[in-house]
Amino acid sequence: MKFRSIQKTGIAFFFLALLFTGFFFLGYNDRITKSTPNFLQLTEGFTITKTDHSTTTAPLTSSGVGIIDEGETVSFSRTLEEFGFEHPCISYHSIRAIVNIYLDDKLIYTFGQNYYDTNTTVPNKINVVPLGEDYAGKELRIELTGTMRGSFSGLSPLQVGTRADLMTHRSLHFRASFFTGIFLFTLGLILLILSPYLFIYHNHDIRLLFSGLISLTLGTYMLCYYLIIDGLVCNPVLNTILEYGSLYNIPTAFMGYLMSVYTGKAKKIFTGLFITDVCLFLFSVALHFLHIRRFTSYTVFLHSISLSECVLVVVLIIYFYVTTRQEAEQKNMSSDNIFLVGIILFALCAFYDIVKYNYLVFFSSSGEAYAELNGTTVGSLILVSCLLVSYLFFNVFSTNYDSLQSRIANLAYTDPLTGLANxxxxxxxxxxxxxxxxxxxxxxxxxxxxxxxxxxxxxxxxxxxxxxxxxxxxxxxxxxxxxxxxxxxxxxxxxxxxxxxxxxxxxxxxxxxxxxxxxxxxxxxxxxxxxxxxxxxxxxxxxxxxxxxxxxxxxxxxxxxxxxxxxxxxx
Missing domain, CATH: 3.30.70.270 (Reverse transcriptase/Diguanylate cyclase domain)
Incomplete structure (x- = not known):
């Protein structure tokens, strides 16, 4: 009874901590936003021109340019006024595109052409370009060229300000995902470092290894999605490799964890899915290096596979939980409950982000530049927290169970009078x-x-x-x-x-x-x-x-x- 009381208290504290974290982000949102440095976001007054020379005037946030494929070009231009910033810069987020920026038809910045010429995937980039001191009255034109099929859709907003203010604003805007990514990345490394010790001294249990991989892949993907790795090491190619490598292996890490947790028929199913995910990843890498199909061109396929596996996993977990609920051995039931809650909540949050991303790409006039990982951020925190709490309860139950088994063995092999072996x-x-x-x-x-x-x-x-x-x-x-x-x-x-x-x-x-x-x-x-x-x-x-x-x-x-x-x- 005492342990059950501690268990209920721990679970209640865990969910209260999650609620507190959510209210913390929401409650201080206005205060942090007010402290954001001065900058301007330019979305109006642009003339948008596509490859077929069709011209429209529309806000960048709803440009309606659609999906830009390889070789297709879209440009947008407007005359610049005096912004009142000292050493002003413009910031533009490009997605797998060659970027050329002109000021009165003079090329002042280019990015991506060298990658494209060497048959390398053109990475995403936060392009920060100084305007100089005599920009007022000149025409700014940004030209984007697609580098692959479905290179990008929509146009990102254009921002003006000092370099420091632009970077600070971006960090504050994505602060939740930034700090969550750092937390998950660090936690994943710690768990991976600890996992060999626990594998050796705790009955060859590998669930902590896959918990670390889940945390590490989720954290890496968040940091790379918002180009934080590129901002830290100034290497956009590394950022792209880590982004897609972690994205491909998030389902793999999940299946590995499930494979290590379940036994019997469930273990066989999850092992099969784990092997399938590993093979798909290796196959896509091979096609990329053989220059048959680029590593970054499987996003829609990967989303479909992930959604299918996500639904299948939730159904299987619920099925195995219900079918084993009445069995005699229920020592892991409480840890399974916590894990089940984490999986379902993460699946719902990830499902929201995936659906929103594909809607922005294929159906919205805005485009994928406005897709964010809000659902994945919240879901990842909940999931990793549930994994850790589940592992804690599993160890508590296992320790009690092993202690009971040890005492039973001692009773079976010990002479009750002398304490010697019987x-x-x-x-x-x-x-x-x-x-x-x-x-x-x-x-x-x-x-x-x-x-x-x-x-x-x-x-x-x-x-x-x-x-x-x-x-x-x-x-x-x-x-x-x-x-x-x-x-x-x-x-x-x-x-x-x-x-x-x-x-x-x-x-x-x-x-x-x-x-x-x-x-x-x-x-x-x-x-x-x-x-x-x-x-x-x-x-x-x-x-x-x-x-x-x-x-x-x-x-x-x-x-x-x-x-x-x-x-x-x-x-």
Whole structure:
């Protein structure tokens, strides 16, 4: 009951934290927006010209230019007025296009032609171009040329301001996705670093590895989608490779995680989907490097596959949850619930972004330049949080379950009176020795006069005699591989490899300890008969045969000294 209370409290705290995060972004939105540096966004007054020389005058936000394919050109121009900025720059976000910017028909900036000429995918770019000091009254013309089929659609807004203000505004505008991407990227690296340790020491569990990959791919995709990697390292090609590489592998990481979580039929299904995603990624990379089809031209196909897999995964998870709900073992049920919530919420958020993106590309007059990852940002935070909480609960349940299993095993293989190994554990040990064929020695011991103590002093004193002798054995053979009670007054010690050397000396130490205990004991005396045997004495025999040899030698000693009252007198 106590754990259930902690569980409910943890889940409640988790969802309250998510709500707080959402209200934090919403509540401080106005305050952050007001602190945005001065800049101008130019959308009106442009003349838009396409390849067929058709000309329209429309806002950039609803230009209606449609999809621009390879070789097609669209340009937009307007006369610039005085903006009042010191060292003004214009900023324009181009998408897989060759960009030429003119001021009064004088080329002042170009981007993408060298990539296109070398058959390299032209990357997306935030083009920041200084206007100089005498720009007022001149005509600005920006010409965009498509570099592939479905290169881009629509026209991005044009912004004017100082370079620092333009970059600061962009960072503030996408602050939620920026910080979420940094968080997920960093968390993914940490989880990947920790995963080998947990794999080695936690039953080869790989779910943390795939949790790290999910977090890393989501974070990388967000940072690259908003060209943050390019802004940090000034390498647009690297930004493009990481963007599409992470986008292709987000479904792969998901399937890997599901493959590591589920068992049986579910595991086979998710393993098949994981292998399929890996093959699709490698196939697209091969086509790209063979110059058959570019890596960036599968966006619609990838969206279709992702949506299909997303729906399939949700249906399968719900199905497997319902079918296994009534089974006896439900140790992971609470973690499965949290994981299921995260998957469904992320799927809904990602579905919203994918649908919105394709609507902007194919049906809207605005175009894909206005597509953002708002849904994916929120969904990613929820999903990764659910993954971590789910993993936490899984570990708690697993730890409790493993502890219970360990206690059950201890009860099954431990003598309840002495705490030593019981007969079942001793026989298990001898079976293992027989299989491994290593060097070992077995000592068989018999506690003398147990029946006499039981008959004269009572079974309570007899139990004290047994437990005391068990303590003597534990103190003497502290480094033994096994100390066990075979039953009644019979005990066994197993020592492997180097520990089995010089047993005669160890027996003398045993008698020395027995004498010490006898000096303190007033009601009875400890004494024992023993016999030991080495594995090499029975070259092709089992450990059971070695034990029988040691046992026979013990009985020989017992018969030899049966007329004596104290075995310790012969130490």
């Amino acid at each position: 007969r079942a554990r001793c026989e298990q040990m001898m079976s293992m020795l027989s299989e491994e064929k290593g060097a070992y020695a077995i000592i068989s011991l018999d506690l003398n006069k147990l029946k006499q103590v039981n008959d004269t002093l009572g079974h309570h004193e007899g139990d004290r005699l047994i437990t005391g002798f068990a303590t003597i054995l534990s103190d003497c053979f502290w480094d033994a591989n096994l100390i066990g009670r075979m039953g009644g007054d019979e005990f066994i010690v197993v020592m492997i490899e180097d520990r089995a050397l010089n047993l005669t000396k160890r027996i003398h130490e045993l008698y020395f300890l027995i004498n010490e205990w006898n000096h303190k004991e007033t009601k009875f005396s400890y004494s024992a008969s023993y016999g030991y045997a080495y594995s090499y004495e029975v070259p092709h025999g089992s450990a059971q045969e070695v034990y029988m040899l040691a046992d026979n030698r013990m009985y020989e000693m017992k018969r030899e000294h049966q007329s004596k009252t104290e075995v310790t007198a012969h130490a």
